[in-house]
Amino acid sequence: MPLPSATNRPQPILAWLRLCLAGGLLCLALVSTGCKAIKPSNNRTWAPDQSKLPIGDIVGDEVTIHNVRNCRYASADEYIVQYYDKDVRLSDVQSVDFIVVPFKDSPSVAHTMLSFGMKDGQYLVSSVEIRKESNEEYSAWKGFFNQYELMYVIGDERDVINLSSNYYKSDVYLYRTIASPKQAQELFVDVIKRANELAARPEFYNTLTNNCTTNIVSHVNKISPKSIPYDIRVMLPGYSDEYAYSLGLLDTSIPFEKLRDESKINQLAERYRDDANFSQYIRR
Numbered sequence: 001m002p003l004p005s006a007t008n009r010p011q012p013i014l015a016w017l018r019l020c021l022a023g024g025l026l027c028l029a030l031v032s033t034g035c036k037a038i039k040p041s042n043n044r045t046w047a048p049d050q051s052k053l054p055i056g057d058i059v060g061d062e063v064t065i066h067n068v069r070n071c072r073y074a075s076a077d078e079y080i081v082q083y084y085d086k087d088v089r090l091s092d093v094q095s096v097d098f099i100v101v102p103f104k105d106s107p108s109v110a111h112t113m114l115s116f117g118m119k120d121g122q123y124l125v126s127s128v129e130i131r132k133e134s135n136e137e138y139s140a141w142k143g144f145f146n147q148y149e150l151m152y153v154i155g156d157e158r159d160v161i162n163l164s165s166n167y168y169k170s171d172v173y174l175y176r177t178i179a180s181p182k183q184a185q186e187l188f189v190d191v192i193k194r195a196n197e198l199a200a201r202p203e204f205y206n207t208l209t210n211n212c213t214t215n216i217v218s219h220v221n222k223i224s225p226k227s228i229p230y231d232i233r234v235m236l237p238g239y240s241d242e243y244a245y246s247l248g249l250l251d252t253s254i255p256f257e258k259l260r261d262e263s264k265i266n267q268l269a270e271r272y273r274d275d276a277n278f279s280q281y282i283r284r
Contacts, residue, residue, distance in 0.1 A: 056192035069155035143207035
């Protein structure tokens with residue numbers, strides 16, 4: 001039997017459809033209003049690996065970063081939480097690498113990070129993340145509705161990269177960028193200042209508008225205006241490496257597919273997971 005057309009559909013059905021539509025709009029409005037009423041806070045019972053926010057003191061060429069994370073893992077959920085303070089000379093920051101970690105079940109979506117290289121061969125990762133409360137897990141849907149605070153994790157590569165590659169078992173791609181030492185230093189300072197802002201004035205994470213990739217884009221465009229125009233690949237960061245390549249921000253001397261293949265570091269990260277020279281070996 002064919003469905004009744006709009007002109008001969010029984011009035012009770014039309015009334016029911018209107019009621020459902022009105023109810024749905026009302027629910028959406030109530031959720032939106034309720035979310036706006038929630039205020040971000042840095043005072044909650046946080047997951048142990050996100051209990052401390054990084055804070056940086058910048059005095060001329062001297063930078064002291066407090067609460068650099070350096071966890072050691074037995075599994076993704078079992079780890080020893082470690083933090084330390086690190087003194088860095090700004091003039092020692094020489095490079096910045098772009099890291100892309102596609103989601104296993106949805107590779108068009110990815111987590112993106114920056115890693116800053118120093119003269120002495122050490123690296124510090126900046127990872128923009130949701131700040132999870134105890135026993136809380138990430139949901140992209142919840143991320144639209146002010147359910148997570150935003151935080152910067154500044155950490156050791158043997159923590160942050162190992163966690164993604166060896167414990168979450170995600171593909172990890174590490175790309176050298178073309179940033180000059182001066183640009184890397186300016187980007188590093190802007191990251192530290194942003195981390196300080198969030199420690200003083202918490203913000204909510206948003207799945208589309210305030211996430212790992214949008215913050216990286218904001219940093220780059222701040223030091224080099226309009227370097228990264230808006231593109232759908234910012235909203236789908238599983239393609240952000242391809243976008244960065246198209247903008248000339250990565251090595252374009254070889255085809256992108258070859259560069260991507262060469263930039264996957266999982267095998268090296270597995271082989272050298274506990275090595276003191278981890279950062280050097282994954283860049284072979």
